[in-house]
Amino acid sequence: SQQGEEDPQALSIQEGENATMNCSYKTSINNLQWYRQNSGRGLVHLILIRSNEREKHSGRLRVTLDTSKKSSSLLITASRAADTASYFCATLEYGNKLVFGAGTILRVKS
Amino acid sequence: DGGITQSPKYLFRKEGQNVTLSCEQNLNHDAMYWYRQDPGQGLRLIYYSQIVNDFQKGDIAEGYSVSREKKESFPLTVTSAQKNPTAFYLCASSITGQGGGYTFGSGTRLTVV
Numbered sequence: 454s455q456q457g458e459e460d461p462q463a464l465s466i467q468e469g470e471n472a473t474m475n476c477s478y479k480t481s482i483n484n485l486q487w488y489r490q491n492s493g494r495g496l497v498h499l500i501l502i503r504s505n506e507r508e509k510h511s512g513r514l515r516v517t518l519d520t521s522k523k524s525s526s527l528l529i530t531a532s533r534a535a536d537t538a539s540y541f542c543a544t545l546e547y548g549n550k551l552v553f554g555a556g557t558i559l560r561v562k563s
Numbered sequence: 564d565g566g567i568t569q570s571p572k573y574l575f576r577k578e579g580q581n582v583t584l585s586c587e588q589n590l591n592h593d594a595m596y597w598y599r600q601d602p603g604q605g606l607r608l609i610y611y612s613q614i615v616n617d618f619q620k621g622d623i624a625e626g627y628s629v630s631r632e633k634k635e636s637f638p639l640t641v642t643s644a645q646k647n648p649t650a651f652y653l654c655a656s657s658i659t660g661q662g663g664g665y666t667f668g669s670g671t672r673l674t675v676v
Contacts, residue, residue: 498664
């Protein structure tokens with residue numbers, strides 16, 4: 454089953470611009486997490502937001518969560534070429550299982 | 564440094580063969596997971612284990628088997644019953660019960676030749 458669905462599927466921006474990715478999910482969650490994957494590599498955990506939180510920041514990352522709309526967004530400010538990667542949202546299901554969406558491919562042009 | 568080690572990085576399998584992918588962690592995490600990733604897609608859960616000597620099927624367990632004899636190790640066997648095994652396989656671990664982030668290995672790319 455795929456819980457989170459990211460939008461857009463692909464995003465291309467210039468260095469220095471902000472990048473926004475959205476994620477929608479279907480069922481109640483304990484928390485929602487965002488991961489980054491560089492091409493051909495494993496995933497790296499970026500940030501976690503709990504169901505009772507609305508916004509969270511970590512460096513250039515800002516995550517929001519709207520449980521009434523079952524949606525989340527990831528904002529990367531002042532993007533860099535090194536931010537080029539795929540970004541996945543994942544929701545925590547019963548049994549401590551993470552369910553991932555299909556991801557957003559971000560390309561930052563220098 | 565603590566982390567997860569997957570081996571091999573690349574693996575080629577002939578039709579009808581079983582192959583085993585290795586996953587070892589030294590993070591002292593109780594829970595371990597295997598995911599499959601197809602090109603341009605997200606991750607799908609194959610098997611997971613919350614504790615030694617216990618594991619559960621994920622969404623796509625058919626054609627795969629696992630064991631969890633040691634806390635540090637969670638090998639995945641891709642059997643001949645898996646008809647479309649070519650994919651990128653990712654192993655992950657986490658602390659049970661805390662609902663925190665997963666730590667991932669660098670993956671094994673399996674190709675059927």
